[in-house]
Amino acid sequence: MNLPTEIPLQAYLVLAAILFCTGVWGLINSRNAVRVLMSIELMLNAVNINLMAFSSYLDGQLIRGQVFAIFVITVAAAEAAVGLAILLSLYRNRETVDMERFNLLRW
């Protein structure tokens, strides 16, 4: 099923850029640690859109980008699991997820 496509590559790249910048903004401004983790997931998804778009438009035969994206998905899942475990153990110690109150160590 190879549809001749009318959508330019740049459309995907712009979409990825929007997602990435939203993620960066969320990373800087979120006060809830869980939301910071979500912002990081947004950034990783932006990267994946980039990789998949390049893979489809420039590398249609070898599709290395798709393999790269699978690795990113794998690692992101592992990172999310570790992140939430750390968050849970911190919550047990501090009873808060507010980033502004994680101040035992100075930034």
Added chain:
Amino acid sequence: MTIASTTQLICFAALSITLVVGAFGVVLLPNIVYSAFLLAGVFLSVSGLYLLLNASFVAAAQILVYVGAVNVLILFAIMLVNKREDLSAIPGLALRRVLSAAVCGGLFLLLVRVAFTTPWALPGPASIGEEATARIGEHLFSDYLLPFELASVLLLMAMIGAIVLARRDVYTSDVITGEPADQGLIEKARTPLLTSKP
């Protein structure tokens, strides 16, 4: 313009709008539970984009791993740490938000400029289509064998580490001397911890 390409355009537009609205919702909504559900929407529309890009395997992996695992995990975490907190106001928060929005806007313009000024090697070879799954398998066992094997170590360690950190049971004694231990740093904090339970 054929029916096929019109459908494609409509799908792309719908998915893009869901994606962008969902992403803004994730970072802006005050209620974190809504954010988590919107994040699932973002993941689903990203997977729809992969389908448009002729990558059905990765689209399925995206749904299984991101929506099925990561998002559920995030929801669980929210439920586990959902004590209502009244966040204390911080002076200059609005200014910080506006400034960082400006920075991110600048970054966005830069990325868009790069996307449009770079002479990408278009058009590339025709898409492999449905054979992609087999090709991915070939890659994983030829030129990406090393990262594939290493990823298994990474997943094993993430699993073990997450269990060690999140489980409640504790060895409360030194295995050699039997003295009580507290699973804390040996260097004790001098200033008492700001436990600050509100």
Added chain:
Amino acid sequence: MTEAPTIAATVPVSNLAVRSVIFDPSSLQLNAAAIAPEGAVLVALLLSLLVDLAGEQVAARWVPPICYGGLGSALLLLALQWNSPAEPAFVGAFLADNLAIAFRSVVAASTLVSLMLSWRYVERSGTPIGEYAGILLAATLGAMLLCGSTDLVSIFVSLETLSVSSYLLSGYMKRDARSSEAALKYLLVGSAAAAVFLYGASLLYGLTGGATGLDAVALALQSSTTPVAALSLVFVLATVAFKIAAVPFHQWTPDVYEGSPTPVVAFLSVGSKAAGFALALRILVGCFESFSVQWKLLFTVLAVLSMVLGNVVALAQTSMKRMLAYSSIGQAGFVMIGLVCGTEEGYAAMVLYMAAYLFMNLGAFACIILFSLRTGSDRISDYAGLYQKDPLITLGLSLCLLSLGGIPPMLGFFGKIYLFFAGWADHQYLLVVVGLVTSVVSIYYYISVIKMMVVKEPQDASDVVKAYPELSWNLRGMPALRAALVTCVIVTAVGGILSNPLFGWAGEAVTGTPMLLQAIAAATAHASLG
């Protein structure tokens, strides 16, 4: 849809062509022997996890010898690989040239020493020891593979293996809020850095038109002057700078170092940093050669900022771990001088300084771990009058700190003088002058610690030292700590006198690395033209 049949007709042909690209007989060489040292580490990792199933007592008995065996054979295998012809392994994903071998040895040795420092610390804190060793070995595996990866995907996965294991290790003291907090901060900053790196990598993938090997990226960058190359350079450089903790990407360092278990800090400050420098060489020298003017300028700025800020802020610290954190930022600045030079001496000086840094920094960490095991404190003021009660710590810490400050005839002096010499020969006057001035500053705060330990009269000793426990080495784990401490201190003290073979090895690390030789040749050709 009229063109559908033609596509269908061309697919089998191109498929064959494609297959031959993937399975080109000449590049099919798996060459798996190249990662034999990593294999030894992996076996040790799995064995320590299995042994741990039999309970904490058994683990405490058997995990240390397993780790020594695995890391020792890894070091042996690395020594056997030295100077062998560098052939791509894993179809171009890995390259075991001398540079990779040198940095992998530094990583493996730093893990070995950190583990020897860890046993007593981990047991005293009551945390499981098998998992601790397993996670630290996984971090080592990631760091070692990172040193030799020549493919964006391999780099990413090994970088993440190192990072995820490091997050877990810094949060390992899970009942301590400081440790969890350090882990969370490290995780958030580290994942953000990984995402930024990935964005740069995805742009590079698009730029090459579908290749992820570093040689293909270098080729694509040569013919490209578009903003995309500059942008991906900045993205990749930010991640490298994060990993080596260069100012202004250093904010995580003091917190993570202060909140993590001290033996983990020892590994992070040497092993993880060595892997970061190997990554920097691989990507910047190997890939961004055509943009060397730009990245060298950026790195000059980073190096000056790191040396100044690291060494000046270290003056004001009251916690030993935090002081060593800032000092390690400054030390990374010194190493960057070698990277900026881009000459044979510069690269050799980098390798030499990393090797010297391994011993002097781990020696210092051994002393502060021993002190905190005995007193439960890491405040600098608590060291007052220590020479009365514990001459070994006093002597070892003094020698290591003097070496870090670059006082002759310690090992660190020779490393530092070699770096400055290489910088001066390459006309990096600003860097060398800043390096000299900040070295003097660093000597000031290192000496003030020594003064605190040695000069105070017995009645001025701190309360902690007055109540110092009796010296005993009979608990399990203590002899390993003592052995590591004594070895590091001896190498630091007399290594300088015997530094000739070290200079030779550092030189060989560069001459046995085709990538660096090409870069040096290109730089000299460029210089003779201009």
